[in-house]
Amino acid sequence: MNEPMEFLYPSKWLTKASTGERVVSELRMQILSGRIESGTILSENKLAAEFSVSRSPIREALKILSAENIIRQERMGAVVIGLSEKEIEEIYDVRILIETFIYQRLVRSDITDLVKELNKILEMMKVSIKYNDADEFSLQDLQFHETIIRAANHSYILMIWNNLKPVMEGMILLSMRKRFKENHQDFERIFTNHALYIEAIEKKDKTLMIQSLHQNFDDVQGRVEDMWKSQEILAEGGGTK
Amino acid sequence: MNEPMEFLYPSKWLTKASTGERVVSELRMQILSGRIESGTILSENKLAAEFSVSRSPIREALKILSAENIIRQERMGAVVIGLSEKEIEEIYDVRILIETFIYQRLVRSDITDLVKELNKILEMMKVSIKYNDADEFSLQDLQFHETIIRAANHSYILMIWNNLKPVMEGMILLSMRKRFKENHQDFERIFTNHALYIEAIEKKDKTLMIQSLHQNFDDVQGRVEDMWKSQEILAEGGGTK
DNA sequence: GATATAATACTTGTATACAAGTATACTAAA
């Protein structure tokens, strides 16, 4: 354990962060990236030694990571779960679930401010692409979706988002960094998809919304189809009361 | 603060629990019941003194309660949010959202074991009613729904459930205790509703499922209608690809 | 009386110490 440590989490995002927050961010990235393999057993004492901090912030970190479902705390040591293909699909299930829910709420409310805000983020995404800043782009991608979710003013849906967000952030960071090198043309497409997303919200056009959700999530995982099928089936029987 | 403390959380559910777990359970109940009013500012030191424990388990408790969205941790002190009508409605939004999702998954899988398990819980509910045990009944109600959710084997939906569960548990406990005294006839109805729920799963009958979801959640809050409407609307435009 | 400054009593975050329990490894006896 004496190799010089290379940090995976952007240090500039941790300017005001406490030791505990640094630990949890870095530990999460190491798990998501596979640097710490799933199945590994984490000991509070060892981690404290490796990070050169006391057990207090480590304990805090392990509690958080276990609430995020990427580790599992047992009697002796915490077992790393990590993210397999299955877990990633599941995360996108949840994202689609909450975003479709939120969309329905938004349709009924005034969304002029939201649309303005989303366009601002969209322009910032463009700048990130121009300057090849994968980390910044990831942040804006997340910010985009969070802004939509916040607009619905639903504290428990927001709670779900907050519980999911750090893992999403890590995944997206790693994925975007890779794509910036290998598939740079992806970003124009992601950009266009988000523009479509805004249009769907602005026009309150369901068909467009479905299409854009498709495009936003299909390219990451081929998962939207099933979701919609579920909701169609449910609705078929839905002439309730 | 010298009145003799009456505990709201069933002490027999805490036999193997650590101090931290006791604190979080009791604190949660005091917030949900309104004994600690929303808007109150909680201090780690004061709480530690009141519960006669150190700050360590208190810190842990506050972290957990803030992840559950019933307090909000700020620079100085944690502000109690509690549960207003709005929050309760939102919790049921999420419950309906995840249970409808789960149902779709179950339809495609073998549910014989699940049905057997649910019937077992149903019989135990009957016993709880017979012996007027509101706490036990609450536990079984939660167990019923958790069993369904677990059957789908979806770790991130389960994560949402787990994040929601403690608050649900507290709410249901308080509500059932009250109803056992005031509206005892409610329980036969709840029992029947759960039986219907099982039937819907067993027969894989969507219409029945919608009906039972209605009955299971409408009586607590009049909230299902909107939900289904949302899904119908979404599905209308849903001939994707 | 109003305002600026200093002292005080809080706050959180981290480190450390200790107790109680659990797994592992080692030693002794069959």
Added chain:
DNA sequence: TTTAGTATACTTGTATACAAGTATTATATC
């Protein structure tokens, strides 16, 4: 070689101590 028992090195959970920062309050000055 196997088995029983003990010693040791871990584990978590809790208490306590300390540092750094933030409100609040009191005091001094205008």
